[in-house]
Amino acid sequence: xxxxxxxxxxxxxxxxxxxxxxxxxxxxxxxxxxxxxxxxxxxxxxxxxxxxxxxxxxxxxxxxxxxxxxxxxxxxxxxxxxxxxxxxxxxxxxxxxxxxxxxxxxxxxxxxx
Amino acid sequence: xxxxxxxxxxxxxxxxxxxxxxxxxxxxxxxxxxxxxxxxxxxxxxxxxxxxxxxxxxxxxxxxxxxxxxxxxxxxxxxxxxxxxxxxxxxxxxxxxxxxxxxxxxxxxxxxx
Numbered sequence: 410x411x412x413x414x415x416x417x418x419x420x421x422x423x424x425x426x427x428x429x430x431x432x433x434x435x436x437x438x439x440x441x442x443x444x445x446x447x448x449x450x451x452x453x454x455x456x457x458x459x460x461x462x463x464x465x466x467x468x469x470x471x472x473x474x475x476x477x478x479x480x481x482x483x484x485x486x487x488x489x490x491x492x493x494x495x496x497x498x499x500x501x502x503x504x505x506x507x508x509x510x511x512x513x514x515x516x517x518x519x520x521x522x
Numbered sequence: 523x524x525x526x527x528x529x530x531x532x533x534x535x536x537x538x539x540x541x542x543x544x545x546x547x548x549x550x551x552x553x554x555x556x557x558x559x560x561x562x563x564x565x566x567x568x569x570x571x572x573x574x575x576x577x578x579x580x581x582x583x584x585x586x587x588x589x590x591x592x593x594x595x596x597x598x599x600x601x602x603x604x605x606x607x608x609x610x611x612x613x614x615x616x617x618x619x620x621x622x623x624x625x626x627x628x629x630x631x632x633x634x635x
Contacts, residue, residue: 418562441621452526452612452626453565460621499564508553508572509580510624514564 411436413502415513422490423521430485430516432500440502442483443510444474447497456498459483470494490520524548528613528627535603535634543598543630545613551625552618554596555580556588558609559629565612571596572618603634 412435422428434440441460445453457468464476474485483500500513529544547554555570557580567580571590585607587599596615600607610631614624 443623445624445626450628452628453614453624454626455623458621458623505620508555508570508618509567510555511567512557512565514562 411440411502411504411507411509411511413500413511413513415498415500415516417516418514419517419519421519421521424492425489428487428490428494428518428520430498430500430518432483432485432513433481434483434500434502435481436502436504438504440483440504442474442476443501444468444472444483444485445499445501445512447499447515453499456485492520492522494518495520526613526615526625526627528611528630530630531628533630533632535600535632537603537605537634539603541600541603543600543611543613543632545596545598545627546594547596547613547615547625548594549615549617549625550593551615552593554590554613554615555624556586556596556598557612557614558582559612560609568598568611600632603632605634608632608634 414433443458444456447453459476467473501510503510526547552573556568557565566582569588571577610629613627616622616624
Protein backbone atom coordinates (compact mmCIF):
# COMPACT_ATOMS: atom_id res chain seq x y z
CA UNK A 410 0.00 0.00 0.00
CA UNK A 411 1.15 3.53 -0.67
CA UNK A 412 1.05 6.28 1.94
CA UNK A 413 2.12 9.85 2.59
CA UNK A 414 2.97 11.54 5.87
CA UNK A 415 2.98 15.27 6.50
CA UNK A 416 4.27 15.45 10.06
CA UNK A 417 3.35 19.09 10.70
CA UNK A 418 -0.28 20.19 10.82
CA UNK A 419 0.75 23.85 11.03
CA UNK A 420 3.86 25.76 9.96
CA UNK A 421 4.36 29.45 10.75
CA UNK A 422 7.03 31.46 8.95
CA UNK A 423 7.88 35.15 8.99
CA UNK A 424 7.51 36.98 5.69
CA UNK A 425 10.79 37.01 3.77
CA UNK A 426 12.18 33.95 5.55
CA UNK A 427 12.73 30.61 3.82
CA UNK A 428 10.00 28.02 4.27
CA UNK A 429 9.93 24.23 4.29
CA UNK A 430 6.88 21.96 4.35
CA UNK A 431 7.79 18.35 5.03
CA UNK A 432 6.58 15.21 3.28
CA UNK A 433 7.64 11.57 3.49
CA UNK A 434 6.20 8.70 1.51
CA UNK A 435 6.00 4.93 1.37
CA UNK A 436 5.46 3.00 -1.87
CA UNK A 437 6.41 -0.23 -3.59
CA UNK A 438 8.26 0.83 -6.69
CA UNK A 439 9.31 4.18 -8.09
CA UNK A 440 7.17 7.06 -6.87
CA UNK A 441 5.50 9.89 -8.70
CA UNK A 442 5.32 12.75 -6.20
CA UNK A 443 3.16 15.86 -6.28
CA UNK A 444 2.52 19.01 -4.29
CA UNK A 445 -0.84 20.78 -4.37
CA UNK A 446 -2.02 24.01 -2.73
CA UNK A 447 -5.56 24.80 -1.55
CA UNK A 448 -6.85 28.30 -0.92
CA UNK A 449 -10.05 28.84 1.12
CA UNK A 450 -13.23 27.50 -0.50
CA UNK A 451 -11.35 26.36 -3.58
CA UNK A 452 -10.20 23.09 -5.09
CA UNK A 453 -6.59 21.98 -5.05
CA UNK A 454 -4.13 23.53 -7.49
CA UNK A 455 -1.11 21.68 -8.84
CA UNK A 456 2.26 23.18 -7.80
CA UNK A 457 4.93 20.76 -8.96
CA UNK A 458 5.81 17.12 -9.50
CA UNK A 459 8.69 14.67 -9.49
CA UNK A 460 8.58 11.85 -12.02
CA UNK A 461 12.21 11.13 -12.84
CA UNK A 462 15.47 12.97 -13.46
CA UNK A 463 16.82 15.85 -11.38
CA UNK A 464 16.08 15.53 -7.70
CA UNK A 465 15.33 19.26 -7.41
CA UNK A 466 12.15 20.24 -9.19
CA UNK A 467 10.82 23.76 -9.65
CA UNK A 468 7.18 24.69 -9.81
CA UNK A 469 4.68 27.51 -9.71
CA UNK A 470 4.95 30.68 -7.58
CA UNK A 471 8.67 30.18 -6.86
CA UNK A 472 8.23 26.87 -5.04
CA UNK A 473 10.63 23.97 -5.40
CA UNK A 474 10.92 20.51 -3.90
CA UNK A 475 13.75 18.06 -3.39
CA UNK A 476 13.32 14.36 -3.94
CA UNK A 477 15.44 12.26 -1.57
CA UNK A 478 15.17 8.56 -2.31
CA UNK A 479 17.23 7.36 0.65
CA UNK A 480 15.10 9.33 3.12
CA UNK A 481 11.86 8.78 1.12
CA UNK A 482 11.14 12.49 1.38
CA UNK A 483 9.85 15.22 -0.90
CA UNK A 484 9.97 18.46 1.07
CA UNK A 485 8.50 21.65 -0.38
CA UNK A 486 10.65 24.78 -0.15
CA UNK A 487 10.70 28.44 -1.03
CA UNK A 488 13.63 30.82 -0.44
CA UNK A 489 11.57 33.84 0.61
CA UNK A 490 7.98 33.51 1.90
CA UNK A 491 5.16 35.84 0.91
CA UNK A 492 1.98 36.50 2.89
CA UNK A 493 0.07 35.27 -0.17
CA UNK A 494 1.70 31.83 0.28
CA UNK A 495 -0.56 31.25 3.30
CA UNK A 496 -2.71 28.23 2.39
CA UNK A 497 -3.17 24.51 2.92
CA UNK A 498 -0.54 22.33 1.23
CA UNK A 499 -0.90 18.68 0.28
CA UNK A 500 1.73 16.16 -0.73
CA UNK A 501 0.59 13.18 -2.83
CA UNK A 502 2.09 9.99 -4.27
CA UNK A 503 1.32 7.33 -6.85
CA UNK A 504 3.33 4.71 -8.69
CA UNK A 505 3.72 3.71 -12.32
CA UNK A 506 0.72 1.74 -13.54
CA UNK A 507 -1.50 2.73 -10.60
CA UNK A 508 -3.84 5.64 -11.26
CA UNK A 509 -4.73 6.09 -7.60
CA UNK A 510 -3.21 9.20 -6.05
CA UNK A 511 -2.80 9.08 -2.27
CA UNK A 512 -2.74 12.37 -0.35
CA UNK A 513 -1.24 13.37 2.96
CA UNK A 514 -3.34 15.03 5.63
CA UNK A 515 -2.18 18.51 4.70
CA UNK A 516 -0.07 21.25 6.31
CA UNK A 517 -1.48 24.69 6.97
CA UNK A 518 1.18 27.28 6.15
CA UNK A 519 0.81 30.72 7.68
CA UNK A 520 3.14 33.53 6.67
CA UNK A 521 3.36 36.22 9.33
CA UNK A 522 3.83 39.80 8.10
CA UNK B 523 -11.82 26.92 -20.73
CA UNK B 524 -14.03 25.85 -17.78
CA UNK B 525 -11.87 22.91 -16.63
CA UNK B 526 -13.67 20.77 -14.02
CA UNK B 527 -17.15 21.97 -13.05
CA UNK B 528 -18.97 20.68 -9.98
CA UNK B 529 -22.59 21.33 -9.05
CA UNK B 530 -24.10 22.16 -6.65
CA UNK B 531 -21.65 24.16 -4.52
CA UNK B 532 -23.64 23.58 -1.33
CA UNK B 533 -26.25 21.00 -0.35
CA UNK B 534 -28.11 20.09 2.83
CA UNK B 535 -29.77 16.68 3.04
CA UNK B 536 -31.76 14.85 5.66
CA UNK B 537 -30.67 11.38 6.70
CA UNK B 538 -31.96 8.82 4.23
CA UNK B 539 -32.35 11.18 1.28
CA UNK B 540 -30.53 10.52 -1.98
CA UNK B 541 -28.84 12.92 -4.34
CA UNK B 542 -26.37 13.16 -7.19
CA UNK B 543 -23.30 15.37 -7.23
CA UNK B 544 -22.49 16.42 -10.76
CA UNK B 545 -19.02 16.65 -12.29
CA UNK B 546 -18.13 17.63 -15.84
CA UNK B 547 -14.80 18.33 -17.52
CA UNK B 548 -14.11 19.85 -20.93
CA UNK B 549 -10.46 18.82 -21.31
CA UNK B 550 -11.14 15.41 -22.90
CA UNK B 551 -9.51 13.74 -19.91
CA UNK B 552 -9.72 9.97 -19.69
CA UNK B 553 -9.20 9.73 -15.93
CA UNK B 554 -11.75 11.11 -13.45
CA UNK B 555 -12.08 10.65 -9.72
CA UNK B 556 -14.03 11.66 -6.62
CA UNK B 557 -12.43 12.55 -3.29
CA UNK B 558 -13.86 13.61 0.02
CA UNK B 559 -12.02 16.03 2.28
CA UNK B 560 -12.45 15.87 6.04
CA UNK B 561 -10.53 17.83 8.69
CA UNK B 562 -7.34 16.08 9.76
CA UNK B 563 -7.80 13.30 7.21
CA UNK B 564 -6.70 14.91 3.98
CA UNK B 565 -8.35 13.73 0.79
CA UNK B 566 -9.62 10.19 0.47
CA UNK B 567 -10.44 8.54 -2.84
CA UNK B 568 -14.06 7.38 -3.19
CA UNK B 569 -14.32 6.11 -6.79
CA UNK B 570 -12.42 6.61 -9.99
CA UNK B 571 -12.71 5.94 -13.72
CA UNK B 572 -10.01 5.41 -16.36
CA UNK B 573 -12.40 5.93 -19.26
CA UNK B 574 -16.02 5.85 -20.38
CA UNK B 575 -17.74 2.68 -19.20
CA UNK B 576 -15.03 1.83 -16.65
CA UNK B 577 -15.23 2.58 -12.93
CA UNK B 578 -13.52 1.21 -9.84
CA UNK B 579 -13.56 1.65 -6.09
CA UNK B 580 -11.19 3.79 -4.13
CA UNK B 581 -10.42 3.89 -0.44
CA UNK B 582 -13.88 4.78 0.91
CA UNK B 583 -16.55 3.64 -1.60
CA UNK B 584 -19.33 2.50 0.75
CA UNK B 585 -22.56 4.48 0.39
CA UNK B 586 -21.60 5.93 -2.99
CA UNK B 587 -22.21 4.91 -6.59
CA UNK B 588 -20.71 6.23 -9.82
CA UNK B 589 -21.15 5.72 -13.55
CA UNK B 590 -19.21 6.99 -16.58
CA UNK B 591 -21.40 6.96 -19.66
CA UNK B 592 -19.45 9.75 -21.39
CA UNK B 593 -15.87 11.01 -21.26
CA UNK B 594 -17.06 14.39 -19.96
CA UNK B 595 -19.31 13.44 -17.04
CA UNK B 596 -18.72 11.50 -13.82
CA UNK B 597 -21.65 11.86 -11.38
CA UNK B 598 -21.46 10.67 -7.77
CA UNK B 599 -24.64 9.28 -6.23
CA UNK B 600 -25.42 9.09 -2.54
CA UNK B 601 -28.00 6.34 -2.19
CA UNK B 602 -29.18 6.99 1.38
CA UNK B 603 -27.40 9.90 3.01
CA UNK B 604 -25.91 9.50 6.49
CA UNK B 605 -24.41 12.14 8.82
CA UNK B 606 -21.00 10.46 8.31
CA UNK B 607 -21.17 11.62 4.70
CA UNK B 608 -21.05 15.26 5.75
CA UNK B 609 -17.93 16.44 3.96
CA UNK B 610 -16.51 18.47 1.11
CA UNK B 611 -16.46 16.52 -2.13
CA UNK B 612 -13.99 17.14 -4.93
CA UNK B 613 -14.03 15.86 -8.47
CA UNK B 614 -10.70 15.69 -10.31
CA UNK B 615 -9.54 14.67 -13.76
CA UNK B 616 -6.31 14.07 -15.64
CA UNK B 617 -5.23 13.07 -19.12
CA UNK B 618 -4.21 9.66 -17.82
CA UNK B 619 -0.70 9.97 -19.24
CA UNK B 620 1.98 8.88 -16.81
CA UNK B 621 2.81 11.64 -14.38
CA UNK B 622 0.00 13.94 -15.46
CA UNK B 623 -1.37 16.01 -12.55
CA UNK B 624 -4.97 16.09 -11.40
CA UNK B 625 -7.18 19.08 -12.16
CA UNK B 626 -9.71 19.75 -9.41
CA UNK B 627 -13.15 21.28 -9.33
CA UNK B 628 -14.06 23.81 -6.63
CA UNK B 629 -15.91 21.30 -4.51
CA UNK B 630 -19.39 20.58 -3.14
CA UNK B 631 -19.97 21.14 0.56
CA UNK B 632 -22.52 18.58 1.74
CA UNK B 633 -24.22 18.57 5.14
CA UNK B 634 -26.38 15.64 6.22
CA UNK B 635 -28.62 16.29 9.23
